[in-house]
Amino acid sequence: MIAEIIAIGSEMLTPYRQDSNSLFLTGRLNDLGISVAFKTVVGDNADNLTAVARTAISRADLAIFMGGLGPTQDDLTRESVAAALGISLKRDHAIVTEMYKRFAERRIHMPGNNAQQADVLEGAELLPNSRGSAPGQWLETSINEQPKIVVLLPGPPHELQEMWDQQCMYRLRALAPSAAIATRVLKVAMMGESAVDERTAPIYKKYPNVETTLLAGQGQVEFHLRASAATKEEAQAEVDRLAGELEDELEDAVFSSAGESLEEIVGYYLQMRNTKLAVAESCTGGMIAERITSVPGSSRYFLGGAVVYSNDLKTLFADIPPLMIEAHGAVSKEVALALAENIREICNADIGLGVTGVAGPGGGTEEKPVGLVYVAITNGLKQEVVQRRFFGDRDRIRRWASQQALDLVRRMLM
Numbered sequence: 001m002i003a004e005i006i007a008i009g010s011e012m013l014t015p016y017r018q019d020s021n022s023l024f025l026t027g028r029l030n031d032l033g034i035s036v037a038f039k040t041v042v043g044d045n046a047d048n049l050t051a052v053a054r055t056a057i058s059r060a061d062l063a064i065f066m067g068g069l070g071p072t073q074d075d076l077t078r079e080s081v082a083a084a085l086g087i088s089l090k091r092d093h094a095i096v097t098e099m100y101k102r103f104a105e106r107r108i109h110m111p112g113n114n115a116q117q118a119d120v121l122e123g124a125e126l127l128p129n130s131r132g133s134a135p136g137q138w139l140e141t142s143i144n145e146q147p148k149i150v151v152l153l154p155g156p157p158h159e160l161q162e163m164w165d166q167q168c169m170y171r172l173r174a175l176a177p178s179a180a181i182a183t184r185v186l187k188v189a190m191m192g193e194s195a196v197d198e199r200t201a202p203i204y205k206k207y208p209n210v211e212t213t214l215l216a217g218q219g220q221v222e223f224h225l226r227a228s229a230a231t232k233e234e235a236q237a238e239v240d241r242l243a244g245e246l247e248d249e250l251e252d253a254v255f256s257s258a259g260e261s262l263e264e265i266v267g268y269y270l271q272m273r274n275t276k277l278a279v280a281e282s283c284t285g286g287m288i289a290e291r292i293t294s295v296p297g298s299s300r301y302f303l304g305g306a307v308v309y310s311n312d313l314k315t316l317f318a319d320i321p322p323l324m325i326e327a328h329g330a331v332s333k334e335v336a337l338a339l340a341e342n343i344r345e346i347c348n349a350d351i352g353l354g355v356t357g358v359a360g361p362g363g364g365t366e367e368k369p370v371g372l373v374y375v376a377i378t379n380g381l382k383q384e385v386v387q388r389r390f391f392g393d394r395d396r397i398r399r400w401a402s403q404q405a406l407d408l409v410r411r412m413l414m
Contacts, residue, residue, distance in 0.1 A: 001176050002037040003029055004060035006052060008067040008077055009155060010043035021066050021153075021160050028164060032172060033179025033228060034062065044074035046083075053084035057148055062172070067155030069134040071114040077152055078119050078137075085141065085150070087122040091115065095126065095135065102133070121150070127167045132159040138171060149175065179228055182235035184243050185259035186223040188250055189407040196221045200246055207242045218396055219403025220255075220262070255410055262406045263291040269413035270301035277409065278347035279305035280318045280339035282330065283357035283373060287402045303347045308339070318342045318354075329368065331356050333385045336374035344378060351379050351412065355405050359394045373401045377408045384408065 005026070007019035019041055026036045037060060042052045049068070056063040068077030082089050095118035103110035117134045120126060127136035137152040151168060153160045188196055193216035200223075204212040213224040225242055229235035247254050255265050270277055279288050286307045292298050306317040311330055314320040319342045320335060328334040336354045344352025357373030364370035369389070376385040386408060390400040 001034045001061045001179075003034050003062040003064060004038040004040065004056040005036060006056055006063065006065045007039070007041045008044070008049065008065060009041075010045075010074070012041050013043050019066075021155070021157055024157070024161055025064060025066075025164065028169065029062075030181045030183075032169075032176050033181050034172070034176055035181070035228065044068065044076060046076045046080055049076055049080035050083045053081045057084060057150060058143060061147070062149045062151070064151045064153065066153050066160060069117065069136070069152060069154050071111070071117055071133075073113075075116070078116075078121065081150065081152065082121055085121070089119040090122060092118045092120050092126065099133065121152075124150075124152075127153075127163055129154060129159055129163060130166075131162050132156060134159075136163050136167070138168070140175075178230060180230070180232035180235050181226065181228050182232060182239045184223075184225040184239045185256070186225070186243055186246055186254055187256040187259070187262070188221045188223070188253050189255045189262060189410070190219055190404060191221060191250075191253055192216075193221050196250070199249055203245050203249060204242060207238065210238055210242050212242070218399040219407075252411065252414060255407070261291075261295075262403060262410065263295050266292065266406050266409050266413075267295045267298055267301060269410060271297075273413055275350040275413065276301055276303050276348075277351045277353065278303045278343045278349035279353040279355070279405075280314075280343035281305065281307050281355050282309055282314070282339070283359045284355050284398050284402050284405070285309060287398055288353065288355065288405050291402060291406065303349050305343050305347060305353075314339070319346065331358055331368050331372060331374065333374050333376070333387060336376035337378070337383060337385050340376040340378045340383070344380065351377065351409065353377050353405055353409060355401055357397070357401055359397045359401075361394060371397050373397070373404070375401065375405045375408055377405075377412055379412060382412075384412070 005022045011017040012019050022039050029036055040052055042049050065077050068075045078089055096115045099114050100110055121137055121139050124137040124139040127138055129135050132154055134154045139150040141148050209227055211226040215222040225239045227235045227238045255262055281288055292302045308314040308318050311325050315322055318339050320338050324334055336356050339354025340352040354376040358364050358368055358370050360370035371390045373388050388404055390397045
């Protein structure tokens with residue numbers, strides 16, 4: 001069984017609102033072994049909505065419409081879905097009576113337009129709304145002898161989620177074929193998407209039953225693996241076999257095999273090794289410390305450090321000799337290593353991390369262009385300095401630099 005989710009509302013076609021209901025529904029559908037093949041967002045236009053409804057119902061076994069069930073002129077879902085199916089709407093006067101009672105109990109006059117919320121698709125079953133006034137609808141029908149399920153849900157998340165869990169899940173569980181979906185997320189640090197795909201495509205293409213998606217972020221590539229089978233165990237076994245082969249190929253470039261962030265993995269290693277970390281940051285402006293401390297319990301392994309943006313504070317807080325800055329420049333491997341060594345000693349940490357670079361958009365030179373970053377790490381016995389050139393805007397360069405820094409910590413602890 002495949003599903004399509006249709007989010008209705010012109011506000012979701014602006015930069016100010018987004019559809020979050022579909023994420024909730026996708027999770028619930030996947031729990032039943034139902035794949036979401038399409039997601040559509042359509043504005044409050046009857047012609048567009050009817051066309052979208054007609055397409056969704058024709059290509060999906062289950063079409064779920066979210067929103068547009070209220071009392072106003074732009075609430076067009078009922079009429080549009082009825083038009084797409086070629087069926088009529090019938091007003092349920094019992095629902096209208098209940099609406100009048102609710103308004104009367106609150107001593108409020110009920111505007112007549114509320115009655116349209118009681119218009120029901122021919123053959124549909126009403127889904128009472130315990131958290132709002134607009135009921136949902138459940139319709140089982142067929143198109144060209146193919147069984148179809150059409151569901152109309154209210155748009156507000158607290159109404160939709162309650163209605164789905166209490167009234168839709170058990171109905172769907174009884175109708176959906178026995179199936180289960182398993183997923184797995186692998187994350188790879190500091191490799192480009194094309195390089196990762198070149199090495200792994202021959203592997204994941206051997207698994208046609210596992211849907212493999214590569215997503216490139218700032219400093220990482222993610223494998224999203226997804227398989228369907230008769231049981232959860234069978235699906236998970238197929239996903240895990242592929243994940244194991246991908247990890248064997250990419251080795252220690254894979255930092256997470258269960259979806260964890262890099263800062264979480266660094267935290268695991270620091271706790272496991274009973275190791276304390278301190279950082280001295282220039283171009284990242286505290287981003288590394290922010291990422292580390294976003295993980296609950298990070299006080300067990302992160303001591304702190306300093307944001308040494310100016311040259312004066314590099315000297316005052318991290319004890320960098322002015323002559324070193326004058327000789328090599330603030331953006332240099334010498335200064336990066338001194339930041340790491342000195343912050344380790346000042347904070348009495350086991351590992352020191354130092355970062356300096358040119359985040360842009362200004363400040364670059366031919367010798368030291370925008371995007372040039374030096375990241376250094378030391379544990380007192382061994383040290384490493386990495387020189388990288390990152391491209392993009394200021395935020396992207398800083399994010400890549402923080403990713404490189406955290407990955408250096410991970411690799412040293414491994």
